[in-house]
Amino acid sequence: MxxxxxxxxxxxxxxxxALKRDEFVLDDVVYLDGNSLGALPAAVPGRVADVVRRQWGELRIRSWTEGGWWTAPERIGDRIAPLVGAAAGQVVVGDSTSVNVFKAVVGAVRLARLADPARDEIVVDATTFPTDGYIAESAARMTGCTLRPVTPSEVPGALGDRTAAVLLNHVDYRTGRLHDLPSLTAAVHAAGAYVVWDLCHSAGALPVGLDRHGVDLAVGCTYKYLNGGPGSPAFLYVRADLQDRFDSPLPGWNSHAEPFGMRPGYEPAAGAVRGRVGTPDILSMLALEAALEVWDGxxxxxxxxxxxxxxxxxxxxxxxxxxxxxxxxxxxxxxxxxxxxxxxxxxxxxxxxxxxxxxxxxxxxxxxxxxxxxxxxxxxxxxxxxxxxxxxxxxxx
Amino acid sequence: MxxxxxxxxxxxxxxxxALKRDEFVLDDVVYLDGNSLGALPAAVPGRVADVVRRQWGELRIRSWTEGGWWTAPERIGDRIAPLVGAAAGQVVVGDSTSVNVFKAVVGAVRLARLADPARDEIVVDATTFPTDGYIAESAARMTGCTLRPVTPSEVPGALGDRTAAVLLNHVDYRTGRLHDLPSLTAAVHAAGAYVVWDLCHSAGALPVGLDRHGVDLAVGCTYKYLNGGPGSPAFLYVRADLQDRFDSPLPGWNSHAEPFGMRPGYEPAAGAVRGRVGTPDILSMLALEAALEVWDGxxxxxxxxxxxxxxxxxxxxxxxxxxxxxxxxxxxxxxxxxxxxxxxxxxxxxxxxxxxxxxxxxxxxxxxxxxxxxxxxxxxxxxxxxxxxxxxxxxxx
CATH class of the missing domain: 3.90.1150.10 (Aspartate Aminotransferase, domain 1)
Incomplete structure (x- = not known):
């Protein structure tokens, strides 16, 4: 040897x-692609079978209330919250990462404009995973902002009184470089702007400290280090004290204060629920919930x-x-x-x-x-x- | 008797x-809530177990290419297409209905403005399922339009040279009233505007004839008469001759012409794929694919x-x-x-x-x-x- x-x-x-490995389905392959698709947690197949056969097949529509389907997005959000350093009530699960980037960036611009309507620039990491740049460009176009792509090291110098929102990656998907979340967050705040962190490559891999560092909004995927399964729903974090001003560009009925009131006028729910949109994707969502059990302890x-x-x-x-x-x-x-x-x-x-x-x-x-x-x-x-x-x-x- | x-x-x-009933998991309940959540097709549990255990658990990342995960949104779209009277290549599956309403209404406004940039009104069915109204309001706000809610019978009279887009329900979720899709579509076109039909309560229940009636865009859910499972992904139809001008407000990396090129600049894919956004939700998507097998023949x-x-x-x-x-x-x-x-x-x-x-x-x-x-x-x-x-x-x- x-x-x-x-x-x-x-x-x-x-x-x-070391013993955690037994909670996954693995063979003798050395699997170093969990940053793309996490391995299958052993609890998932049984849970999914129950969701399909009993909850959907037998209880059917009753599962929306009796089976806890309706509240799954915020319940599972609360399970993710401690993994990214967030107190309960600030994380909601649902939609893809791209869709959540759109909610968060538009939401950040709107927050910034409450204090200063003249802010009209979105700064984005030029080395970002492409979808973030594409979506930020759409958010800029739809909010009348200019998009300014800069490398992460240039971010502090690019900030100013026109900056509304800044979209950054915690870990670069290609190089694996970890960016300095606390100091970049502080720099964005010093400029009077709001920051959105993309945690796709850090959630479940390292401490994020969202609350501690005063992050405004964050998004992340759940199928990498959180092992939620292929295309499992992403999450959105909106800091508690910003929630009542968070103004989502996707105000679907699931984010209404009274979703079953079927009211013609939109009235946003309080809390993290405001980040929901449409009917949650239950099979994938409950597979994720089972997958998160590996984090116990x-x-x-x-x-x-x-x-x-x-x-x-x-x-x-x-x-x-x-x-x-x-x-x-x-x-x-x-x-x-x-x-x-x-x-x-x-x-x-x-x-x-x-x-x-x-x-x-x-x-x-x-x-x-x-x-x-x-x-x-x-x-x-x-x-x-x-x-x-x-x-x-x-x-x- | x-x-x-x-x-x-x-x-x-x-x-x-009558024999189709055997292809579902049913008990002695009279289930008249399939317009909310369709019953479980018998083919689904086995398929989902295979997707979880073998495709995710054993093949892992290889399933994205070898297992057909990557192309599932358009492949399953093509399976839905004939059920709504569409030729292949015009339907893509993914995201919630609400998110697709946003893509379609913003897309319709942008189409209308290519010919006449002054169009600034979105007409919406005032009796619609609430999410359509909320999302249409957001689309109006983000495109600088005015939202005009009218009852379906008032739609023809409300159209004019300011109308950009019209969002209508094929079947009213509350009363079950079927609206006249051919004549309303023709009226919208006569006004030079674009129509978006919400097929949530008609897809899988009655002939829709999207191609035949020249519908521009349509969305629909798959968990009612299509039995896709709780919160299964919705679909988006963009008529073939409009696709190269369809300008999505959610241009995620999955809709890029070369998604794995990881290019900083967005270049939209051709065809229905342009309606995709982020990573597709594979468990729910492939459960839906199995569910659609009941439509064979x-x-x-x-x-x-x-x-x-x-x-x-x-x-x-x-x-x-x-x-x-x-x-x-x-x-x-x-x-x-x-x-x-x-x-x-x-x-x-x-x-x-x-x-x-x-x-x-x-x-x-x-x-x-x-x-x-x-x-x-x-x-x-x-x-x-x-x-x-x-x-x-x-x-x-």
Whole structure:
């Protein structure tokens, strides 16, 4: 056994989260693509079968009230809330991330204009996952704003008294760089603007501290580190003291103060419920609820500590096994700047990832030259990491 | 056996759709709430289990390509298309009805303004299901239009050269009144405006003829007469010749011409795909796909013929069994004006519906005084109808 393999074994033996792996359906593949689609939690198949056969098939319409379907978006929101550092009553689940970005960015512009109607600029991370930029552009067009794409480091310098809203990623989807949420949030506030954080690549991977850092609005997906299943509904956070001024561009009947009153006039509900739109997607939503049970008794700080240990160890193994110069790490070395993934640049990344997958190491490829490896501390161990780096070195020869 | 019960038995014997009932999970309840939540098709539980256990649990990320997840929205759209009289390539599934109403109404306004930028009015059915009105109001606000709510009969008189878009319901959710889609569509077109039809209460219940009548845009839900399951994703129809000008207010990465190119600039895809937004909700979407298999070999005209026979027979049984004056039918008698439900007004409707449900006849109550009974021809028979009317008479005593 190599020194690194022996170290991996020892680290796995000391890992307090190691037993969590048993709560997932996994095989002998090293699955490093949980930052794209989380693995299946073992509680999900039984729950989904019950939702389909008994709740829908037998109770039918009664499940909307008796089965807790109607209140699922805010109930599941409250289950996600502590994972992103939010007190109860501020997170609601439903719709896709893109749709929630639209609600949040338009909502942020409207909040800013309550104090200063002249604000007419939306600042967006130019390196963002594309959908955020496209949706921010639509939000700008529909609110009469100018869209200003800048790199995250340029954000503080781009802010001013015309800035209404700023849309930022907590972790860059390609490089895995973690941005400084507290200081960027403070800078946006100092300029009198409102910030929307996209937590797709941080929720469930590291502490976010939404309440603590005074974030205004946030969105995130639930199918990456939260393991909710393919296309599971996203979430929207609106800070408690902003909720009564949150003015959604998608005021569907589910966000009405009295949804079954069927009133012609819209009157928004109080609380996080105001972020709802139409009828919630129950099968996917309740699969997510079952998936979130794996978080029982798990501290996000422990997840973060293991995540950093896993990515540190992966970098060490890559340096040891892979010939120098064959790959270049584009993820920052500094812990404060690293999410829960490692991105390696190599010119033939597409073909390399195909060979890796054939050999049982699953990451993904991001155009044009990035190998992306996500480390989900709930089910990835140190021996997985050592094996991934070893197989990577083999296929790179 | 009463004369009506005997007639029911005979009608069931002649019913060419009677065997379809076996393709659903049903018990001895008379389920007349399929216009709220369709019953569970028997093919769904097995399919959902496969999607969860094998496609997600074993194949994981590979299912996005190998399992057909990525193309599900347009593939399932093509399965719905013939049920609403649309050729392939014009229907896409995803998001809630409310979100699709937003896409369609904003899209319609933008289409109208390509020819005449001065158009600044959205006409909406004042008796609509509330979410349509709320969303239309938001669409008006965000496009600089005035919202003009009018009753459907006033629509033709309300149209003019300021009208940009008109949002109408095919069947009224409360009264069950079927509106005249061909003539109203023609009237909107004569005014140079674009029409959006909400098919929530007609898709799967009666022929819609979207292509034949030249409808511009349409939306509909899939959990009523299409039996897709609680909160299953809605659909959006954009007529083929309008697609290259359809300008969605929700341009998520799934509607990009090259979604995995991850390009900073948005370039819309061709075809119905342009109506997509974010990552599709796979569990609910593939449950819907399995649910749609019950339509194999079913002609919508046969469904409509049975639907009218069922509602005619229900009215006849109610007249025979229920003391005169105890209830008043608010659904039109004329076939051309009737959807697939019967709404009866009675002052104590809430309490009456509770007693009906206790006795195994499930309809629903719509505030303040409406008993609503939906007739799904694929699984409701004539004996069910006779029993429902008989039990109704008993609980009304």
């Amino acid at each position: 190599s020194e690194l393999a022996a170290r991996a074994e020892k680290l796995d033996g000391l890992d307090e989260l 798990v501290a996000v700080d422990a997840v973060r500590a293991k995540s950093l240990a896993l990515t540190d160890f992966f970098l060490e193994c890559v340096e040891e096994y892979v010939p120098e110069g064959r790959v270049a790490c584009v993820t920052p070395r500094a812990h404060a700047e690293r999410g829960s993934q490692i991105a390696l640049r190599c010119p033939d990344a597409g073909a390399v990832m195909e060979r890796l997958i054939e050999r049982g190491v699953v990451g993904d490829f991001r155009h044009p030259d990035v190998l992306r490896f996500g480390f989900t501390p709930l089910y990835v161990g140190f021996a997985d990491v050592e094996r991934a780096a070893r197989v990577l070195a083999e296929v790179l020869v | 009463s004369e009506l019960a005997a007639r029911a038995e005979k009608l069931d014997g002649l019913d060419e759709l 079913v002609a919508v005209d046969a469904v409509r013929a049975k639907s009218l026979a069922l509602t005619d027979f229900f009215l006849e049984c109610v007249e025979e069994y229920v003391p005169e004056g105890r209830v008043a039918c608010v659904t039109p008698r004329a076939h051309a004006e009737r959807g697939s439900q019967i709404a009866l007004r009675c002052p104590d409707a809430g309490a009456v519906m509770e007693r009906l449900i206790e006795r195994g006849v499930v309809g629903d109550f719509r505030h303040p005084d409406v008993l609503r009974f939906g007739f799904t021809p694929l699984y409701v028979g004539f004996a069910d109808v006779e029993r429902a009317a008989r039990v109704l008479a008993e609980v009304l005593v």
